[in-house]
Amino acid sequence: MSYAVESKKRKFHRMLESISKPLAIENASKNPPSASTMATQDRTPAELSIKKVRLDNNDPQDFAAVRNSTQKIARPAVKRSSSSASASTTRPTFVPWDRERFLERLETFRRVDRWTSKPAAINEVQWAKRGWVCTDVSRVSCVSSCGGSVVVKLPDEIDELDGFDMEKVQERKQVRSRLVEEYQKQITEEHGENCPWRHRGCDATIQHLPLTNVDVAISGLQSRYSHLIHLADKLPAFDTLLTPAEFDIESLAESLPVDWFDTAGRSMQEPIERRDGSNEEVSTPPPVDSSSRAVNKTALTLAFFGWDSTTDPRADLVACQTCFRRLGLWMYKLKENGDPTVFDSLDVTTEHMDYCPWIDRVAQSGTGKSNQNPASLRSGWEMVAEAVKVKHRRQVRSVVSVDSPRHEPSTPSAEELGAKSPEDEEKKKAADREWWAKIRRMRQVLTHRTPRRKPAPPS
Numbered sequence: 001m002s003y004a005v006e007s008k009k010r011k012f013h014r015m016l017e018s019i020s021k022p023l024a025i026e027n028a029s030k031n032p033p034s035a036s037t038m039a040t041q042d043r044t045p046a047e048l049s050i051k052k053v054r055l056d057n058n059d060p061q062d063f064a065a066v067r068n069s070t071q072k073i074a075r076p077a078v079k080r081s082s083s084s085a086s087a088s089t090t091r092p093t094f095v096p097w098d099r100e101r102f103l104e105r106l107e108t109f110r111r112v113d114r115w116t117s118k119p120a121a122i123n124e125v126q127w128a129k130r131g132w133v134c135t136d137v138s139r140v141s142c143v144s145s146c147g148g149s150v151v152v153k154l155p156d157e158i159d160e161l162d163g164f165d166m167e168k169v170q171e172r173k174q175v176r177s178r179l180v181e182e183y184q185k186q187i188t189e190e191h192g193e194n195c196p197w198r199h200r201g202c203d204a205t206i207q208h209l210p211l212t213n214v215d216v217a218i219s220g221l222q223s224r225y226s227h228l229i230h231l232a233d234k235l236p237a238f239d240t241l242l243t244p245a246e247f248d249i250e251s252l253a254e255s256l257p258v259d260w261f262d263t264a265g266r267s268m269q270e271p272i273e274r275r276d277g278s279n280e281e282v283s284t285p286p287p288v289d290s291s292s293r294a295v296n297k298t299a300l301t302l303a304f305f306g307w308d309s310t311t312d313p314r315a316d317l318v319a320c321q322t323c324f325r326r327l328g329l330w331m332y333k334l335k336e337n338g339d340p341t342v343f344d345s346l347d348v349t350t351e352h353m354d355y356c357p358w359i360d361r362v363a364q365s366g367t368g369k370s371n372q373n374p375a376s377l378r379s380g381w382e383m384v385a386e387a388v389k390v391k392h393r394r395q396v397r398s399v400v401s402v403d404s405p406r407h408e409p410s411t412p413s414a415e416e417l418g419a420k421s422p423e424d425e426e427k428k429k430a431a432d433r434e435w436w437a438k439i440r441r442m443r444q445v446l447t448h449r450t451p452r453r454k455p456a457p458p459s
Helices: 003-030 035-041 045-053 060-071 076-089 099-107 124-129 166-189 214-229 249-255 260-268 297-304 361-365 380-403 422-446
Strands: 132-136 139-142 149-151 307-309 317-320 326-328
Touching: 099 124, 124 132, 124 166, 214 297, 214 307, 214 380, 249 297, 249 380, 297 307, 297 380, 361 380
Parallel strands: none
Antiparallel strands: 132 139, 139 149, 307 317, 317 326
């Protein structure tokens, strides 16, 4: 190669160097130097420019840099897989058979600043059964994406005692009843045409409490009692509780299993495992003595009627996990300075919502039949009380069968049977002969006699 050609090549490399040098400095100021870039800087400018034009197959560092840069490029297949994974984790909105999802929708109506009590035909249960949730003040929206939304507002009820005449009162009642009928239609008709909630909602059994199994009912009672024991110093006095006449706390406490209070006492010494999965250490009262049947009657009564502590054990609150009612215990407990309480008594049944299955027999039965006799149905607390009695009867029966000696049947002796006279023997034989004669006569009547067939002559 001549000298002129080599000089031209050197000039060409210098031009490339002058063009690429400012860009390399600018990139170096923006990005911190890595191991690969520092190794590249150690090379001569000529080598660097040549590498930019043509990569050497024997340099693994450049291949690693190229491979890393290509791996950072998003692939369409990866995007599709991520979108499909996010779609698979989305929960379905139309699940009318799921009780937990129904309670989630019903809980959205809990806030009193958004929803007030409505007539039974359009109360929060009816809206939740058809897939509606409370999203704003007196506004319900469909849980699915059909776009349905309704503002539920009723005129206030008035009475003659409020200074209105009879005609005004009747007119207000008629307007209110017509609005209730109209809202009752909108529960289904305000859904979109293709919305599945428009054609089907939850059935009458969606509110049913799982209390049919005796062990499950008693286990739930024990769990609520162990939670309420932690609020023993905040619970009101037992004398302030109002319960139904047929509820007898003394007999029910005696009917509980022997180790029932022992297990509840042991759970008091351990951290409470809340429903949200967190464990919290709280100050606990002394354990319950199961041998003397010492029991906190207030906590046990509240547990029988479905009341439980809230997620914060330090709060002076008890709540129902079915109708989402909350009670402030400070309103029923005597104050330290001697001031009277806000309320003199605590009715454990009427503080529930009217539709709560703990007190409503129709809601707990799940039949949905309005003509069924309510006396034959049982509410939630009645089923728990019956479960305690059934468990007690089973334990008593098992203890009696184990402790009582087993008597084998023996052959009666001649003295026990007594000596029979010859006349008695003759009478017994005559009765036996008459009995056998009757059997033979009945057999002759019932037996069908068919004529014997003559044998066929030989062919």
